[in-house]
Amino acid sequence: MSHSEAPQAEAEAGRPKARLEVAGLEVRLGRSGPDVVREVTFAVRAGEVLGLVGESGSGKTTVALALLGHARRGLCITAGQVLLDGADLLALSPRDLRAARGARVSYVPQDPSSALNPALPVGAQVREVLRVHSRTAGAAGDRVAEVMGEVRLDPPPEMLRRDPHQLSGGQQQRIALAMAFAGRPSLIVLDEPTTGLDVSTQRHVLDTVRSLCRSHGVAAVYVSHDLAVVSDLVSEVAVMYAGRVVEIGPVARVLGEPVHPYTRGLVGAVPSPERAEALAGIDGQQPRPGRRGPGCPFAARCGHAIADCATQVPEPVTVAGRAVRCLRAQGIQATQPERLPLVPGPPAAAGGPALLVRGVTASYGHRLALAGVSLEVPPRACVAVVGESGSGKTTLARCVAGLHGNWTGEITFRGRPLARVARRRDKDTLGRVQYVFQNPYTSLNPRKTIGQIIGQQLEELTSVSRRDRADRAADVLNDVSLAPDVLSSYPDQLSGGERQRVAIARALAVNPDLLICDEVTSSLDVSVQAIIVELLRRIQRERQFAMIFITHNLALVRSIAQTAVVLRRGEVAESGPVEQILGHPADPYTQRLMQDVPRLRPSRTHRPPGPRPA
Amino acid sequence: MAVAAAPAQPAAAARAHPVARLIRRRLAIGVVTLFLVSVVVFLATEVLPGNAAYAILGHNATPVRVRALEVALHLNRGVLGQYWSWVSGLFTGNPGHSLVNGQPVWGYVEPRIINSAVLVFVVGAIGALAGVALGAVAALRKDGWLDHVTSVIALAVTSLPEFVVAIALVIVLSTVIWHVLPAVSLLAPGSYAWSQPELLVLPAATLVIVIVPYILRMMRAAMVEALESDYVEMARLKGVPEWRVVLVHALPNAIAPTIQVIGLNFLYLAGGVVVVEYVFNFPGIGQGLVSAVSDRDIPVIQFIVLVLAAFYVVMNIITDVIALLATPRRRIAR
Numbered sequence: 039m040s041h042s043e044a045p046q047a048e049a050e051a052g053r054p055k056a057r058l059e060v061a062g063l064e065v066r067l068g069r070s071g072p073d074v075v076r077e078v079t080f081a082v083r084a085g086e087v088l089g090l091v092g093e094s095g096s097g098k099t100t101v102a103l104a105l106l107g108h109a110r111r112g113l114c115i116t117a118g119q120v121l122l123d124g125a126d127l128l129a130l131s132p133r134d135l136r137a138a139r140g141a142r143v144s145y146v147p148q149d150p151s152s153a154l155n156p157a158l159p160v161g162a163q164v165r166e167v168l169r170v171h172s173r174t175a176g177a178a179g180d181r182v183a184e185v186m187g188e189v190r191l192d193p194p195p196e197m198l199r200r201d202p203h204q205l206s207g208g209q210q211q212r213i214a215l216a217m218a219f220a221g222r223p224s225l226i227v228l229d230e231p232t233t234g235l236d237v238s239t240q241r242h243v244l245d246t247v248r249s250l251c252r253s254h255g256v257a258a259v260y261v262s263h264d265l266a267v268v269s270d271l272v273s274e275v276a277v278m279y280a281g282r283v284v285e286i287g288p289v290a291r292v293l294g295e296p297v298h299p300y301t302r303g304l305v306g307a308v309p310s311p312e313r314a315e316a317l318a319g320i321d322g323q324q325p326r327p328g329r330r331g332p333g334c335p336f337a338a339r340c341g342h343a344i345a346d347c348a349t350q351v352p353e354p355v356t357v358a359g360r361a362v363r364c365l366r367a368q369g370i371q372a373t374q375p376e377r378l379p380l381v382p383g384p385p386a387a388a389g390g391p392a393l394l395v396r397g398v399t400a401s402y403g404h405r406l407a408l409a410g411v412s413l414e415v416p417p418r419a420c421v422a423v424v425g426e427s428g429s430g431k432t433t434l435a436r437c438v439a440g441l442h443g444n445w446t447g448e449i450t451f452r453g454r455p456l457a458r459v460a461r462r463r464d465k466d467t468l469g470r471v472q473y474v475f476q477n478p479y480t481s482l483n484p485r486k487t488i489g490q491i492i493g494q495q496l497e498e499l500t501s502v503s504r505r506d507r508a509d510r511a512a513d514v515l516n517d518v519s520l521a522p523d524v525l526s527s528y529p530d531q532l533s534g535g536e537r538q539r540v541a542i543a544r545a546l547a548v549n550p551d552l553l554i555c556d557e558v559t560s561s562l563d564v565s566v567q568a569i570i571v572e573l574l575r576r577i578q579r580e581r582q583f584a585m586i587f588i589t590h591n592l593a594l595v596r597s598i599a600q601t602a603v604v605l606r607r608g609e610v611a612e613s614g615p616v617e618q619i620l621g622h623p624a625d626p627y628t629q630r631l632m633q634d635v636p637r638l639r640p641s642r643t644h645r646p647p648g649p650r651p652a
Numbered sequence: 653m654a655v656a657a658a659p660a661q662p663a664a665a666a667r668a669h670p671v672a673r674l675i676r677r678r679l680a681i682g683v684v685t686l687f688l689v690s691v692v693v694f695l696a697t698e699v700l701p702g703n704a705a706y707a708i709l710g711h712n713a714t715p716v717r718v719r720a721l722e723v724a725l726h727l728n729r730g731v732l733g734q735y736w737s738w739v740s741g742l743f744t745g746n747p748g749h750s751l752v753n754g755q756p757v758w759g760y761v762e763p764r765i766i767n768s769a770v771l772v773f774v775v776g777a778i779g780a781l782a783g784v785a786l787g788a789v790a791a792l793r794k795d796g797w798l799d800h801v802t803s804v805i806a807l808a809v810t811s812l813p814e815f816v817v818a819i820a821l822v823i824v825l826s827t828v829i830w831h832v833l834p835a836v837s838l839l840a841p842g843s844y845a846w847s848q849p850e851l852l853v854l855p856a857a858t859l860v861i862v863i864v865p866y867i868l869r870m871m872r873a874a875m876v877e878a879l880e881s882d883y884v885e886m887a888r889l890k891g892v893p894e895w896r897v898v899l900v901h902a903l904p905n906a907i908a909p910t911i912q913v914i915g916l917n918f919l920y921l922a923g924g925v926v927v928v929e930y931v932f933n934f935p936g937i938g939q940g941l942v943s944a945v946s947d948r949d950i951p952v953i954q955f956i957v958l959v960l961a962a963f964y965v966v967m968n969i970i971t972d973v974i975a976l977l978a979t980p981r982r983r984i985a986r
Contacts, residue, residue, distance in 0.1 A: 106889050108885075108888065136891050136892075136893065137891060139889055139890060139891035140889070140891030140892075141891060144889070145886070145890075149882065152881065152882040152883065153885070154886070155886075155887070155905070156883070156905065157905050157978075157979075158900070158901075166887075170892050170893060170896065171891060
């Protein structure tokens, strides 16, 4: 931020000059349309990583691409400078810009499985970045071999001849890193490069990024919505909201003792793998470009807002070692947001288990997905099923719900064995076991209104009369904190968080005894995730159903479940009370998972010298 | 490291190469298909009213002459016997004799097969190249004038039956406006189309006009998708020159789905030649089929239908193999 001279300039006096300086960056929809990002200013020194965080839609990726002089279809970079080693990338001719990309500044994409060309072997794609910048074939080959070592991918030479789809997600991301580092750039832009990777793979990728940036003096900008990942990796962090940087400074300050109410909200929403805490989300949504109105764009969601916030755009002010765009910045204590410890729920009720799974073995074709899994869900309890992708979590849930028929073993629900597939189960059983899917963007029929979606559920599984269905639907929407006017909306008019609430309401409409939640928060922002988790916990307490909560995110487990089951390659590695499994894991696999979980611990990173803020 | 570095096992390596497996399976299915087609064709011509002897001699023939001809044509044997003598004839290179002139079927059909094959492959090659090129350019200049012009023309042409296109071409190029090309493609019996290439132009042009819009539209859609893809954006962010982005990154991925459409158009051509050959009197397999049907020349009908069925089977296999080779995701099973 341009106005953050005082403390930062002093701190920087004795330190190396910035490698990347971004000043007044502005990107609009079309040449003169509404702004998508504006007044973005920050600097990164060689060997350091700046984290760019915020909810989806905050403009993180737009800024990241603008650092390479690129704007997606419909967007225009309309103002600002991107100074790389003192020269403005945005002032370059298209030809010079092309020469700079891949050589002086490079990009690591969010999803390597779609960013690697499916028709070209991966080796050719790494080599290409060198060849188009006029290295000879021999020199390029040597450098490819070298950079493969740098990203700790020690391939048999034949791996370079493989097509992208033959590599695992982690290997694909290493290939993308190799492409980015191959040309020895001064700046590397990483756009959520670990989203979708297992925690262990994520840890390896992050370690690689960190060591490469340090050892080669590369400046890096790391875009992420995951504050825990960022706090582990970066030295400075910029928090974006509605296209602006609302708080920027050293990571220990910004994430350790946030000032801006938005940052405080984000930090408060991050689940902790160590303690059982109530999660506080941020209600509401970010205003879209063109609908940002006058004043602070966060005012509508802000607990500290005053009358002026609605009319006055806050200018950056320096508070406690970081720059903040907030009118109330001086009045907010720079502290770690307080978190309430979770009140332990009532002890598990007496009586038989709601669900009993005994020795379930399931397979897809010839591939074994579950090998003799047993677990027990007490009534009114929540059991978390955790494990890496491919460990069989979802298969287990699908067997219980009757969506996957190819299993053997025994699944007993309320004392009676469940039929193998859903279509052999009676309506009563179908209604008592409900499922909420991972992706709310695909689990709601886009051609039906929310009222029809919930109404159909009531029509199929209950005897609620046609007249009462709308009332009943409005009731369950109220339970998930949605207004009744949502009934006439279509799914695409809702945000991801709202859609997931609708999916939960659809399940609740028929009063289930067992709710299966399959990675229900993994496609949502952390601020929305916190709201959904709190919502599920509250409703479960009120309605007293049993729940299976499937997640790859171990940090979430303590906030919702009493029992945890760790799956590893289709087998139960370990199971027991959450405090025991997460606090004192006995199985090496669980230990490694716990060790690799990214933790929000900005205080561990080095603190710049200077007086602590009051 | 263990998780990240564990190489994805090329599971297919141990088993047969998927392309070889596909060809083997498809060939087996193709043989079964041809057998079924031969049975259907044989039975269909059998149940037609009257038999070949009546067809040859006419309805005023005396029963004695009919009986004599039936013996000569083996019509007195049972259905199975007749089928057997027909199929075994096919395998020994003797598909029988024409009922119309008593000439061997092969001698009558062979130059027509060649002529039609020349037409189909000339049209297929030109149509595929033109469709792919125009579709790619339309995608690159999306919403430009060329894109609009090609999409309007493509829509107009796809709504016209091929004989209308043929007649329009005849009006413009052979009769009313200019007289640059022959309106009918008369060839001496038994001679080949390449001896007078100008006779190929109008039938070929008609069919090219008919098939290009389908290929163009598929190619345009696939190319637009490829150009919007993450890997094309990634290539640009790697500093890859634009020509290389288009030719190396976008085009190969766009061609894969287009190959299926090109294959379908080859199959269409096998039927499309019937109408167009008839319009231009082009001495090909389609025109031969039409005249054989009107003459009730059953051995010729049977043989030509089998040839067309075999073409369908072979073209389907070729299309699938090429499409498989063009799609790495499917080429090697994970």
